[in-house]
Amino acid sequence: MKFRIDNLQYCNWTREVFEINREANLDAVHVTIVYHEDFDELKEQIKVWEKLLKDNSDLIFLGKDFKDIEKANSEKKTAIFFGFQNCSPIEDNINLVEKVHQLGCRFMQLTYNNQSLLATGCYEKIDSGVTNFGKEVIREMNRVGIVVDMSHSAEKSTFDAIELSEKPIAITHANPTFWHAAKRNKSSDLLKTLSESGGILGLSLYPHHLKDNTNCTLESFCEMVARTTEIMGIKNIGIGSDLCLNQPDKIVEWMRNGTWSKSKNYGEGSKNKTGFPKQPEWFKDARGFVNLEVGLKKIGFSETEINGILGNNWYNFYKTI
């Protein structure tokens, strides 16, 4: 079978976005439903999603496991998998891991950019790795079936998570630093270890993760994919576009600052570029998957390999959860 999966989007969700994802033939999307929210605030977001799922049931449904990707494919719908970009919904309580799984959570980042109770984020100066509580939580996530996502984590913490987790982990949205040395991108050593452990990397289309940002070319991106497969092999990469369609700039400000700072933090942006960056022309939304298909073919990937990168590798990863 041929699947198309975008394993990270955080859009301002409307019917229009779900329609675009269907036009792109996406069988599954891992959607970020919370960043800094605690457990009660998570429940509010779940309610928002319950309404979205109900109002757009002809386009989407809540995905629980890999079988729902097959179902989506046959019904021409998109399975929506819930994920968190920070561990704040489980607060300081190991028992909430099972609860958030029951609410639909399938991916949870151990950290956003800063230190969390579980591990260190990529914007901290020193990385102490996975904490005492973090070790307990990874074990519990393995048990209940939530994927450890280290996209925004610091390097040692990520190596720790790979070692500690009994199930393969994911970096749902990031690129290799050999191509673009952003703080959020990942070293070749780390990517090699990730793939050797059965883990997977979702390549990001978010301009701050791209060489030349908005001006990144499709050719450059596809060359990067080819070089990444030399490090990771062909079966451990997919797409995690990090698309933030129609989000107002106040959202990225909130993502970066939450409630942790009285001064303003610009994260991947800068004082002069505070808002969401503009997407490259060839990936303005998920319909850019067809451009990726063309670009990957041009650089020499076979059809099977392209299907792997654009969806089947994620599908196989979901089978391991």
Add this chain to the structure above:
Amino acid sequence: MKFRIDNLQYCNWTREVFEINREANLDAVHVTIVYHEDFDELKEQIKVWEKLLKDNSDLIFLGKDFKDIEKANSEKKTAIFFGFQNCSPIEDNINLVEKVHQLGCRFMQLTYNNQSLLATGCYEKIDSGVTNFGKEVIREMNRVGIVVDMSHSAEKSTFDAIELSEKPIAITHANPTFWHAAKRNKSSDLLKTLSESGGILGLSLYPHHLKDNTNCTLESFCEMVARTTEIMGIKNIGIGSDLCLNQPDKIVEWMRNGTWSKSKNYGEGSKNKTGFPKQPEWFKDARGFVNLEVGLKKIGFSETEINGILGNNWYNFYKTI
């Protein structure tokens, strides 16, 4: 003036305990009101304290600053100062720092034993120091007037806090490792830096912090005090007994485990010694202050020095908050 201050108690609070503290002539006690509680749970504990303060208003009142220590002394009452042994009540929200100050908080540990959002606890393997959020919180604590307490923190984090804080910090309850090498005790280097920065150490009478535990002798304790003054000078030490009078053993279990672990953590105890340890005979409760007075005199301290150690040094520290 001559003050008696115990700058850390976490008793099972009843009228009897307040009477004992009055018998010990304590003008002020810094009481732990929360460990792992979040902001809402803190408010519940404040309610408990409002009732205690009302029901025992002939013995205690809520202290806000150093003038309340003078007031307590003249009225023969004990001023109660609220403190937190973890930063969980401020959750991930810098704006809650001012709120908890308004609720009476005057001391807050940046960590309990584990990693917090602010810094690293002494039971973690690696200490990454004060975090991004921690830096913001220290600045805010300085501004509103909450003392940074590093009693349960790891060493680098404590050095960081001393450097980052514009106001002197406290280690309200711990002893030097040169005397007893417990994880919770502090190195001579750290204590020297603490005192040079105007910070203060509250010497602990909790058996796990004492040489020979429950069997520690008064002489040994007073010798330790003398050696500590050689490192820190005579003006930067006081008492923070860590008395946990009448607490059932399930409390120490909760202190150690909170909700972070599914397995059992024994903290300073062990599988065979899970509960609260027995106090030494000469410090079964705050009335042991008279024994300390005798012991410190015997080892050669002057009356002024003894008054400093048993209360006046803390009083002077409160003036800097």
